[in-house]
Amino acid sequence: MAPPDDAGRSAGAARPAVWRFDAIGTRWQIDTPAPLDARARVAVLGVIAEFDRQWSRFRSDSLVAALAGGAEAVPAPPDASAMLDAFDALSAATAGAVNPLVGASLEAHGYDAGYRLVDRGAAPAPANWQDVLSWDGGMLRLTEPAVLDVGALGKGRLVDRVAEALEPWTRDGLVVDASGDMVVRGGPHRIGLEHPYDARRAIGVVEVTDAALCASATNRRSWGEGLHHVLDARTGEPVRTIAATWAIAPASQPSPAMRADAIATALFFDGGPQLAAQWRVEWVRMSTDGRVEWSPGSTAELFA
Template sequence: MPHPGWSTFSFEGIGTQWEISTPDSLVPAVRREVLETVAAYDKTWSRFRPDSLVSGLSRGPGIITLPEHAVALQKLYSVLYRLSDGAMTPLIGSSLERLGYDAGYALVPSGNPLAPPRWEDVLDWTGTDLAAKEPVVLDVGAAGKGQLVDLLGEILLATDHTDFLVDGSGDMLHAGSDPVTVALEHPYNPRQAIGTVELNNSALCASASNRRTWGDGLHHVLDGTTGEPIHTTVATWAMAASALVADGLATALFMLEPARLEEEFDFSWLSVSSSGVAAFSTGFEGRLFT
């Protein structure tokens, strides 16, 4: 939770709730820049709106030029795609739509799970340049919200806000001299916590299969090699220097053993299996309730 007495700017964006907490209220110009940045990110990446930049590729092959922040997003996805042998992919959107998680929120599957196309077969993404050889449904939700948290943090730092907490529905970035204590949401009861962790000039992101569920065993965390929901893990948390990396790794923990990720990333983690067993890294300095 933010420190007592801090001011909080709350708003909706990219389909979720946001809070930015600072010692002093954000002036109108900074609030406008924040809202414009969120709107621009949605206009670029949302697969739920027909006028977004990436949605055009779902209607046919083409070439698009992405904003500069796409460079870091592509780099992270390419590493996680390689490490997971394709299980984590920005092309998972077609599998989500097939299971009913589409722009119209039908929430009714149109067929059995189906893996998306392989990245190397249909997509050429180099930095800000992206070319699709056939219609594709891009979905960067596994790391995109975390990146947007970072972008808002950059706005705050550029406007001389050195103490802040950006909270995008559980994906957080903290800066300042005093750490904040964050509750870890119980994967089966959002009104309870399974523990707490101290956030100190770093990012904390979570991924949980209970956040977006529908139908019988259907949720939004899919295996890109099969198109099927993953049921071995129910919730994960990752702490890293940036929310982009923490968000991507929180999702990757559903698909990969933590040791494999630790070979290439500096982060700490906590995961809860479907059997209710919690596992965590030595660097995850929190407190779990019994």
């Protein structure tokens, strides 16, 4: 499979049909036993375009941009409850380190819609984010100015949505890979765990069958000295202790890629392993000093 930009890399044999395209600022690859017809491709691109119009903080016409621009409420997208309920669990598990209102914190460090990449310093996210943001009654509401960013789990949710859209055409299995956040139906597939400091190397290999695997690393979406996309919402500062994470959720779970993506984010903080155990998600993580940890019963083959 194509090398991803979020620290996971497939080492398995290619499927007979491969569709590659770019969307939401990342590289996608969908592997299927037979080529996808035009209807399937239109369905996939439609799901991605709709999700982007709703949740992107990089688009001036998105619902997130409308909220950031001063709208007190916008219609809640279909994914709102699933994603924001998961953020509730993430926030509780990490003592507030993961927070969906971290968008302004990222913008303060230069990761904004204009990609100015000019660091203006740390800006902690609202600690009481559940009081600021609500998602009931079919509406998203803010009680004070804030910037919503669902990057902690949003790409995983979209991968789930794409896999669901392809169900009528992929009864015999598929792989949806959005640059390291992937769903595997069928299998097995051997996935290399890319070394965060050397893309030519892997720290191990894991075999994935009917599951989702999501990865995150501080060397992806990084800019400036020590600046990257994984922030501690409590301080607004980039994480310094963990370099890369990988999480695997079985396909039997609801939204497995969203759950795996969420755990891949939570593993940058204390409390992440405990939430992974609660959600029955397997994991591996590497610290910035090179130490590697893994979940009890992990099936990953890790290299010395």
